[in-house]
Amino acid sequence: MDAEKKQPAGGLKANYLVQAWLVIFLAIGFGVSLAGVQLALGPVIEQNKMNETLQKVPELVLGREATQKMAAENQTLEITPKQIAVKKPTSEKFYSVYQASYQGAPKGWVIKTKGQGYADNIELLIGLTADLKTITGLFVLDQKETPGLGNKIITDAWRGQFINAPASAPLVVVKTGATKPGEIDAVTGATISSKSVTTLINSAITDLRQPLTSGAAETGKGGKANG
Amino acid sequence: MADQPTATERFIQGILPENPVYRQLLGMCPTLAVTNSLMAALTMAGAVAFVLLCANVITSLIRDLLKPHLRIVIFTLTIATFVTIADRALAAYLYQMSKTLGPYIPLIIVNCIIICRCEVVASKQSAFVAAADAIGQSLGFGLALSSIAAVREILGTGCLFGMRVLPVVWPDWVIMVLPPGAFLTFGLLLGCVNWFTARKSANKEA
Numbered sequence: 012m013d014a015e016k017k018q019p020a021g022g023l024k025a026n027y028l029v030q031a032w033l034v035i036f037l038a039i040g041f042g043v044s045l046a047g048v049q050l051a052l053g054p055v056i057e058q059n060k061m062n063e064t065l066q067k068v069p070e071l072v073l074g075r076e077a078t079q080k081m082a083a084e085n086q087t088l089e090i091t092p093k094q095i096a097v098k099k100p101t102s103e104k105f106y107s108v109y110q111a112s113y114q115g116a117p118k119g120w121v122i123k124t125k126g127q128g129y130a131d132n133i134e135l136l137i138g139l140t141a142d143l144k145t146i147t148g149l150f151v152l153d154q155k156e157t158p159g160l161g162n163k164i165i166t167d168a169w170r171g172q173f174i175n176a177p178a179s180a181p182l183v184v185v186k187t188g189a190t191k192p193g194e195i196d197a198v199t200g201a202t203i204s205s206k207s208v209t210t211l212i213n214s215a216i217t218d219l220r221q222p223l224t225s226g227a228a229e230t231g232k233g234g235k236a237n238g
Numbered sequence: 239m240a241d242q243p244t245a246t247e248r249f250i251q252g253i254l255p256e257n258p259v260y261r262q263l264l265g266m267c268p269t270l271a272v273t274n275s276l277m278a279a280l281t282m283a284g285a286v287a288f289v290l291l292c293a294n295v296i297t298s299l300i301r302d303l304l305k306p307h308l309r310i311v312i313f314t315l316t317i318a319t320f321v322t323i324a325d326r327a328l329a330a331y332l333y334q335m336s337k338t339l340g341p342y343i344p345l346i347i348v349n350c351i352i353i354c355r356c357e358v359v360a361s362k363q364s365a366f367v368a369a370a371d372a373i374g375q376s377l378g379f380g381l382a383l384s385s386i387a388a389v390r391e392i393l394g395t396g397c398l399f400g401m402r403v404l405p406v407v408w409p410d411w412v413i414m415v416l417p418p419g420a421f422l423t424f425g426l427l428l429g430c431v432n433w434f435t436a437r438k439s440a441n442k443e444a
Contacts, residue, residue, distance in 0.1 A: 033303050034311055041319040048323050055330035063333070130341070155341045158271060159417070162340060 060152060064109070064123060064136060065090060071138030071148035072111045072119035074174070088113050097218040106219060117141040120223060123152070124215040129203040131155035133164075137212055139178055143220055149173040149212070154204075161204035169198060173212070181213040242363055245370035252374025258351045259382035260431045265351040269383060270420040272342050276399055279387035280380065281335050285324045285343055287376030290352050291369060292320040297360035298368035304361060313356045314347070321346045351379060389423050390414045 028035075069078045069088045081087070091110040096103050107123040120139045125132055131154070138148035151165045163169055176182060177193050184206050189196045197205035243251065258264045265286070272282045293316045297304075304312060325343045328336040336343065346352070355375055360368040391397060394414030396404035413419050 030305060031308060033300065033305075034308055034315065037300075037312060037315055041315060045319060045322055048326055052326045052330040056326065056333075059330065059333040155344070158341055 060134075063152065064107075064121070067136055067150050068109050068111055068121045068138075071121050071136055071150055074147065086113075088118060095219060095222050097222065104218065106215065108219065108223065119147055122215050122219060124211050125153075126207065126211045126214075128154060128207040129156055129161050129201065133204075133207055133211065135208065135211055135215075137173075137215060139216070143216070143223060144177065144179055146173050146176045146178050146212070149208075151208075156201065156204045160198065161201040163198045163201060164204050164208055169196075172196060178216050181217070182209045184209050242367075245367045248359060248363075248367055248371035249374035252371060252376070252378045253381065254378065256375075257378040257382055257431075258354075258375050259379060260428060262351075262354070264354060265349050265379060267345060268342050268349065269386065270417065270424060272339055273383055273387040273390055273420055273423075274394065274415040275338075275391050276384060276387040278335065278338055279383040281328070281332065282339060282342065283376065283380035283383050285321075285328065286346055286349065286351070286379055287372070288324050289317060289320040289346055289349075290355060290376050291372040293317045293352055294355055294360040294368040294372040295365050297356045298363065298365040301361045309357075309361060310353075313353050313361075317352050317356075318347050351375060385427060386420070386423050389427070390419050394419060 068090050069081065072088070073081065088111045091112070093108045093110060095106045095108050097106065109121040109123075111118045111121065119141050120143070122137045122139065123134070124137065125134045127133075133151065133156070134153035136148075136150040136152055137146065138150075139145070140147055149170045151170070154162060154164065156162045156164060172189065172195050173182075176195070180193055183194050184197050184202070185194050186197050186202065195205065195209055252258070254261075256262060259266075259269050268282050268286070272278045293313070296316050297313060300312070321344060324346070325336070328339070328343060355368075355371060359371045363371075388398065391414075392403060393411045395410055396402055396406075396408040411419070414423065
């Protein structure tokens with residue numbers, strides 16, 4: 012303490028930096044090691060998410076019962092992953108889309124989308140029918156919303172509202188109880204989380220409506236040409 | 239420094255006499271939140287043990303360089319780093335468990351047990367003592383968490399580690415796996431621990 016008192020009063024800025032050398036040094040050291048950890052584990056985590064996505068696609072497209080029935084009959088959907096870039100006025104957004112088909116007939120789509128929630132990014136999988144008119148399922152792949160409030164978006168009860176919701180018009184979040192189709196009940200105490208999810212779904216469907224309808228046609232043509 | 243406890247004393251103290259949950263009432267957030275299944279509780283205890291051990295050792299190694307007014311910043315920086323490592327490692331190798339624990343792993347950053355041990359032990363004693371203290375406290379924390387989780391999982395689902403231990407006729411007490419069950423179980427167990435301690439000290443006096 013005495014040594015500090017003896018230091019001259021001038022050069023305060025330099026003084027702070029000198030005092031904080033350990034903080035700066037540690038921050039750099041830890042930063043580098045965290046970057047290393049991310050480099051090593053990032054691909055594994057992505058792979059885990061990918062596996063989970065592929066595992067969830069049938070359920071999102073067909074619903075739980077039909078998936079279990081298919082599994083019991085030892086049949087599987089064919090899943091074709093696609094990357095679709097959507098041009099926006101200022102930027103370009105990339106979507107991972109999975110086309111699910113059964114014996115050549117398209118069964119539906121699963122869109123992966125990501126955006127800001129209340130606490131952190133929310134990552135969603137949205138199931139849609141092949142004609143993009145109805146939502147067939149919703150799965151929350153990643154979220155860090157408030158425990159007990161926002162994280163209720165992962166419950167079956169809340170996600171269930173989206174099953175069979177119309178995808179032709181944007182979904183609306185209401186706080187007083189959904190009465191009409193296309194209305195979604197907000198989680199009590201977590202309006203922002205609820206709105207984030209709904210907005211993500213709306214924008215993903217709006218963005219992808221055009222590419223998916225034309226893309227599906229292209230795939231069909233390609234298939235014929237090959238045949 | 240002569241009056242500071244030794245490594246063995248620190249280690250033993252952490253397990254029961256100074257148990258972080260039952261005696262110091264620290265780290266209540268994970269204690270109440272992730273004890274609805276024993277597996278989740280053990281994973282949480284493991285993550286806390288890893289962070290506590292690393293943070294304690296690092297803090298102890300740099301304890302002579304610490305400036306009093308910057309020490310909390312450095313503790314937080316160190317703890318946050320190891321929490322991030324634990325979080326990423328769980329997401330990579332125990333993906334489903336990491337999803338079950340959700341935000342509670344990142345929340346270890348604000349777990350008072352770790353900052354308390356950095357402040358009380360690691361910033362004052364050698365790395366060896368700090369490591370012994372970290373292991374003792376982690377064992378104590380793990381013990382507390384698994385005792386609560388075992389009671390909750392058995393009464394709430396009739397299972398332990400997902401395997402049935404109670405007869406099928408057991409009507410699952412769903413409340414035990416819900417948040418109120420955490421408070422009930424913790425309160426009752428804490429009461430038991432206090433009752434035992436009171437009885438022990440009464441015996442000594444007699």
